[in-house]
Amino acid sequence: MIHQYKLNGYNIVLDVYSGSVHVVDDVAYDIIGMYEGHTKEEITKAILEKYADNPEVTAEEIADILEGVEELKKTGKLFTEDLYADIAANFKMKNNDIKALCLHVAHTCNLTCDYCFASQGKYQGERALMSFEVGKQALDFLIANSGNRKNLEVDFFGGEPLMDWDVVKQLVNYARSVEKQHNKNFRFTLTTNG
Structure with missing residues (x-):
C-alpha cells in the first residue's frame, strides 16, 4: 500500500508497509499513482496526454520510470506486501489485550x-481540542x-493537555464511573509543560 501526498512543493510517496519514503517529480508521481490497476500501455498513453505540452516527457522517459518502479517493487521499497495483515485481522482472536492508551486531547x-x-503543539496541522x-x-x-487485564493506563497528551482540562476531568470521571462495572482499575498520567 502506498500513500501519496504533496507538501511544500515536494511529491512524496510513502510505501506504508516497508516505511520507504520517496521524493519524486510530477511524472513519476502520476505514474506511481496509476501503477496498480493499469497496464503499461494505459499509463504511457495517459501520461503522454497529460504532459503533451512538455517535450521532455517522452515514451522512453515513461518506460524508464516504469522500470524504476518495477525495480523498487522487486527490492521491497514500493508496493510492498503487508506481512502483518493476518496478524491485524486476528488481533482479538490472538488474545493481544490492550493495557494502555495515550489520548492526544x-x-x-x-x-x-x-x-x-x-x-508548537499542533503537529503541523490545525489546532484542535x-x-x-x-x-x-x-x-x-x-x-x-483489555480482556482480563484489571489495571489500565491512560496518558493525557498533547500539545498541552491542560488546555483541554474540562474534558480531561470529564474523562477521568467517566472512567471512574464505569471501572467497577467492568472490573477495571484506571491509572492516569498527564504529560504537561506545567
Whole structure:
C-alpha cells in the first residue's frame, strides 16, 4: 500500500508497509499513482496526454520510470506486501489485550515554542481540542479490548493537555464511573509543560 501526498512543493510517496519514503517529480508521481490497476500501455498513453505540452516527457522517459518502479517493487521499497495483515485481522482472536492508551486531547499548546518537536503543539496541522465524546469512545475501546487485564493506563497528551482540562476531568470521571462495572482499575498520567 502506498500513500501519496504533496507538501511544500515536494511529491512524496510513502510505501506504508516497508516505511520507504520517496521524493519524486510530477511524472513519476502520476505514474506511481496509476501503477496498480493499469497496464503499461494505459499509463504511457495517459501520461503522454497529460504532459503533451512538455517535450521532455517522452515514451522512453515513461518506460524508464516504469522500470524504476518495477525495480523498487522487486527490492521491497514500493508496493510492498503487508506481512502483518493476518496478524491485524486476528488481533482479538490472538488474545493481544490492550493495557494502555495515550489520548492526544490537545492538538495545541499555550507556549508555541519554535523548537518544539510537535510544531508548537499542533503537529503541523490545525489546532484542535478533543471532545468528550471522542475521548469516551477511546476509553470504551480500551475497556472492550483489555480482556482480563484489571489495571489500565491512560496518558493525557498533547500539545498541552491542560488546555483541554474540562474534558480531561470529564474523562477521568467517566472512567471512574464505569471501572467497577467492568472490573477495571484506571491509572492516569498527564504529560504537561506545567
